[in-house]
Amino acid sequence: MTAALLDIERLQVRFGQTVAVADASLRVAKGEAVGIVGESGSGKSATVLAAMRLHPPGASVTASRLSLDGHDVRTLPDRRMASLRGGFAAMIFQDPLTALNPLMAVGRQIAEVVAAHRGLRGGQARAAAILLMERVGIGDAAVRAHHFPHQFSGGMRQRVMIAAALAGDPALLIADEPTTALDVTVQADIVRLIRRLRAERDMGLVWVTHDLALMAGIVDRVVVMYAGRVMETAPVDALYAAPRHPYTVALLASLRRDGVQAEASGAPVPPGGCAFAPRCPARMARCDTAPPMLRAGGTEAACWTLAA
Amino acid sequence: MRPWLGAIGGVLLAMTALLAVAAPLAAPYRPTQINLRARLQPPDWGAPGRPRHLLGTDNVGRDVLSRIIWGARISVSVGAAAAGLGAVIGTTLGLCAGFFGGRTDAVVSWLIEVQLAFPFTLFAIFLLAALGGGFVPVVCVLALATWVNFARVVRSQAMSLRAQDFILAAQAVGVGPVRLLRRHLLPAVLPSVIVVASFSAAQAVLTEAALSFLGVGVDPTIPSWGAMLNLGRDYLSDAWWMATFPGLAIALTVLGANLLGGWLGARLEPRGS
Amino acid sequence: MNELAALSGVSVRYASGGRVHVGLDRVDYAVAAHETAAVIGESGCGKTTLGRTLLLLQTPSEGRVHFAGEDLTALSGAALRRRRRLMQMMFQDPYASLNPRMTIGETLAEPLVVHGMETWRSAQARVAEALAMVGLAAAMQARLPHEFSGGQRQRIAIARAVIGRPRLVVADEPLSALDITLQGQILGLFRRLQESLGLTYVFISHDLPVVGRIASRVAVMLGGCIVEEGPTQEVFSRPAHPYTQALLDAVPIADPAAERLRQAREPSSPAGRPAREARAQGCPFVQRCPHAMAMCADIRPERAEVAPGRTAACWLHRADA
Numbered sequence: 036m037t038a039a040l041l042d043i044e045r046l047q048v049r050f051g052q053t054v055a056v057a058d059a060s061l062r063v064a065k066g067e068a069v070g071i072v073g074e075s076g077s078g079k080s081a082t083v084l085a086a087m088r089l090h091p092p093g094a095s096v097t098a099s100r101l102s103l104d105g106h107d108v109r110t111l112p113d114r115r116m117a118s119l120r121g122g123f124a125a126m127i128f129q130d131p132l133t134a135l136n137p138l139m140a141v142g143r144q145i146a147e148v149v150a151a152h153r154g155l156r157g158g159q160a161r162a163a164a165i166l167l168m169e170r171v172g173i174g175d176a177a178v179r180a181h182h183f184p185h186q187f188s189g190g191m192r193q194r195v196m197i198a199a200a201l202a203g204d205p206a207l208l209i210a211d212e213p214t215t216a217l218d219v220t221v222q223a224d225i226v227r228l229i230r231r232l233r234a235e236r237d238m239g240l241v242w243v244t245h246d247l248a249l250m251a252g253i254v255d256r257v258v259v260m261y262a263g264r265v266m267e268t269a270p271v272d273a274l275y276a277a278p279r280h281p282y283t284v285a286l287l288a289s290l291r292r293d294g295v296q297a298e299a300s301g302a303p304v305p306p307g308g309c310a311f312a313p314r315c316p317a318r319m320a321r322c323d324t325a326p327p328m329l330r331a332g333g334t335e336a337a338c339w340t341l342a343a
Numbered sequence: 344m345r346p347w348l349g350a351i352g353g354v355l356l357a358m359t360a361l362l363a364v365a366a367p368l369a370a371p372y373r374p375t376q377i378n379l380r381a382r383l384q385p386p387d388w389g390a391p392g393r394p395r396h397l398l399g400t401d402n403v404g405r406d407v408l409s410r411i412i413w414g415a416r417i418s419v420s421v422g423a424a425a426a427g428l429g430a431v432i433g434t435t436l437g438l439c440a441g442f443f444g445g446r447t448d449a450v451v452s453w454l455i456e457v458q459l460a461f462p463f464t465l466f467a468i469f470l471l472a473a474l475g476g477g478f479v480p481v482v483c484v485l486a487l488a489t490w491v492n493f494a495r496v497v498r499s500q501a502m503s504l505r506a507q508d509f510i511l512a513a514q515a516v517g518v519g520p521v522r523l524l525r526r527h528l529l530p531a532v533l534p535s536v537i538v539v540a541s542f543s544a545a546q547a548v549l550t551e552a553a554l555s556f557l558g559v560g561v562d563p564t565i566p567s568w569g570a571m572l573n574l575g576r577d578y579l580s581d582a583w584w585m586a587t588f589p590g591l592a593i594a595l596t597v598l599g600a601n602l603l604g605g606w607l608g609a610r611l612e613p614r615g616s
Numbered sequence: 617m618n619e620l621a622a623l624s625g626v627s628v629r630y631a632s633g634g635r636v637h638v639g640l641d642r643v644d645y646a647v648a649a650h651e652t653a654a655v656i657g658e659s660g661c662g663k664t665t666l667g668r669t670l671l672l673l674q675t676p677s678e679g680r681v682h683f684a685g686e687d688l689t690a691l692s693g694a695a696l697r698r699r700r701r702l703m704q705m706m707f708q709d710p711y712a713s714l715n716p717r718m719t720i721g722e723t724l725a726e727p728l729v730v731h732g733m734e735t736w737r738s739a740q741a742r743v744a745e746a747l748a749m750v751g752l753a754a755a756m757q758a759r760l761p762h763e764f765s766g767g768q769r770q771r772i773a774i775a776r777a778v779i780g781r782p783r784l785v786v787a788d789e790p791l792s793a794l795d796i797t798l799q800g801q802i803l804g805l806f807r808r809l810q811e812s813l814g815l816t817y818v819f820i821s822h823d824l825p826v827v828g829r830i831a832s833r834v835a836v837m838l839g840g841c842i843v844e845e846g847p848t849q850e851v852f853s854r855p856a857h858p859y860t861q862a863l864l865d866a867v868p869i870a871d872p873a874a875e876r877l878r879q880a881r882e883p884s885s886p887a888g889r890p891a892r893e894a895r896a897q898g899c900p901f902v903q904r905c906p907h908a909m910a911m912c913a914d915i916r917p918e919r920a921e922v923a924p925g926r927t928a929a930c931w932l933h934r935a936d937a
Contacts, residue, residue: 075795247796251875275871508708511673512705516704531715
């Protein structure tokens with residue numbers, strides 16, 4: 036078995052007293068697309084940022100395993116880490132306007148990444164940048180390369196960021212809500228582009244999102260997070276056909292049905308209990324202690340209902 | 344901002360205020376008592392029993408410490424009053440200009456420009472020469488300088504607040520302009536007004552000093568820090584203490600005002616941290 | 617039709633940076649009493665401007681705004697403020713729309729006090745009642761906005777909108793700031809309040825599935841114009857305008873097999889096709905339209921009836937074209 040692109044086991048991320056990620060495990064095999072889905076505050080972004088060692092300074096990160104391409108992210112020297120970022124694994128964000136340098140023409144920004152990861156210089160790097168812009172569907176790339184980020188529309192800006200991400204020819208693309216700020220028709224274009232690029236270069240993908248419906252068509256496997264913990268992980272078809280965790284059930288229900296949700300007790304759980312229990316319609320006495328990941332077929336879920 | 348910094352500011356200001364109030368008790372000498380035999384005495388911390396001048400004496404033998412303690416009265420009251428009056432005028436004009444825009448803004452902006460383009464000290468001397476010195480005229484003239492600080496900050500804040508949802512939301516439920524300005528905009532600009540007030544009080548203390556030096560200050564019979572500082576400048580090489588201690592008093596008071604202002608500004612923001 | 621609020625021939629133009637931007641372009645729009653209408657479209661289409669103009673929070677450059685049979689554009693500032701009790705706005709970001717320095721009690725009492733319905737002292741009971749109506753405890757009155765969660769703030773925003781017993785509530789993206797599991801609860805709350813208070817809603821949204829759940833009528837906006845309008849079920853099942861079709865095609869489906877198929881489908885306007893140049897007087901969708909004809913770039917189609925109760929602005933539906 037070859038090394039996983041990304042391998043996270045028992046990750047915990049804390050900011051002072053606040054626990055952003057309590058316990059998350061995640062593995063992305065070569066060429067695999069994994070979706071991390073959760074609501075705000077679920078720790079989905081903090082998980083991937085920690086994996087890229089891009090967590091804010093002051094955050095404490097512990098894990099029993101945290102590796103990119105078989106290298107331990109926690110102990111890798113800064114220079115090696117920098118070459119892994121953008122080289123082996125590239126990241127795109129929700130807001131390209133803040134992720135791009137507003138004072139530098141986009142062509143030069145992409146060329147910088149090309150220079151850093153492919154060792155090309157000057158004219159060669161610029162030519163490669165223009166080629167990348169063409170590949171992500173930016174028309175008239177030779178001219179547009181001289182434009183600045185604010186001169187692009189939201190969708191085009193996201194394409195620029197994708198072009199920069201592809202510059203190092205990554206084996207893994209981590210996308211943190213890349214279409215959330217976009218209009219639906221533009222979102223469709225970006226999704227189509229990422230699907231095409233993945234097919235072309237057998238690239239692994241981590242798709243961080245709160246949009247279960249859009250994700251359904253993109254990923255092979257889904258990791259559902261809630262309150263900093265993984266609630267369920269399953270192959271995409273199994274997850275939508277037969278969700279096992281009550282939280283996943285609630286998510287899908289609010290997407291499909293008319294807001295009719297089963298009643299939950301709302302009663303708090305003692306420390307160490309299941310985080311979802313207060314909102315859970317299937318709560319039982321055992322939920323006062325947090326369940327481990329339990330397996331049922333291809334699905335794993337942190338819920339005592341699987342133990343029955 | 345750390346709370347203990349604000350506390351230091353508060354203590355500095357409280358000490359100044361206390362000295363000002365208790366000047367007759369705290370000062371070892373009368374501030375105007377001339378002693379030509381003890382001119383330009385350096386600070387003397389020697390043995391008790393003989394008359395000492397802890398911070399030295401000036402060119403006519405007056406006790407520097409006593410003069411600083413009495414001078415606090417002028418500096419504190421002038422600084423606070425000028426900043427307060429400037430704050431009322433500047434905040435009102437700034438709020439109206441920023442919120443109503445249009446012609447109101449044009450008029451206020453023009454006033455600000457005129458004020459900034461004017462050689463203020465010259466103008467102040469002219470006015471005070473015409474009005475005569477004294478507390479009220481000095482404070483009014485100083486407020487003419489400080490209101491601009493408030494108006495500029497408040498105007499730009501009001502302009503950006505006007506576009507914010509919670510102001511629009513208040514208008515949408517039918518809140519009229521008076522209540523909108525008083526209850527919604529004013530509390531939002533208050534933290535910056537307090538910060539500006541601390542700087543403006545400092546500016547007023549310094550300007551009052553300059554006016555005292557020029558002989559158009561509050562009251563020539565009461566010493567003021569500014570006048571002492573200016574007098575001390577001429578003796579800087581022979582009697583460093585004459586200028587240093589009043590200067591230190593001004594610096595500590597201004598520092599105290601700024602620390603307290605900065606801390607209050609941060610405290611009044613409701614979003615915590 | 618028992619018309620509650622209407623725009624007739626309304627344009628909104630802003631001058632910024634020496635250029636004139638068109639927010640609304642000669643829009644006619646009407647909402648009937650007690651219905652739930654929705655306005656959909658992509659960012660920059662003018663839907664928020666339409667909502668604000670309907671309440672005269674945005675002054676139109678031309679045209680008339682009517683509410684309950686009265687021409688709002690002819691009213692003085694003070695007279696307009698008195699009408700505001702009856703027409704309320706909910707903003708996209710509930711947190712930004714609450715004064716961070718005012719307690720919830722004060723925020724909720726404010727509309728009652730400024731309209732002379734209560735004094736600050738006597739408002740307490742109605743504030744508590746309004747909080748109960750949206751499922752919050754009366755004791756929360758004393759708290760500041762930052763002490764609440766996103767869902768609670770949205771409830772507070774709703775309470776403020778309905779506390780003065782308005783007839784019309786315009787809600788700008790009321791669910792987009794909420795997590796998906798909360799959206800259903802808030803939608804249910806909207807519906808209950810409509811029944812108990814006889815409200816008329818205008819929802820401004822880019823979320824088609826949500827609109828499909830709540831709105832009886834929908835208007836589709838593009839480039840400052842309404843390009844299609846009609847009963848939601850009919851518009852969504854048989855869109856008349858190619859732009860409406862494009863919006864519907866872009867909605868993801870919560871089913872892996874169906875969604876993979878949808879995503880794999882080529883867009884109805886292939887990028888390779890030579891784009892027609894958009895002109896100010898032409899149809900705003902001409903560049904992206906799979907059915908664009910020569911005339912579409914030159915002449916903007918007026919909105920006309922395509923079926924009883926349905927209108928669309930597209931040359932495909934004009935018999936005279």
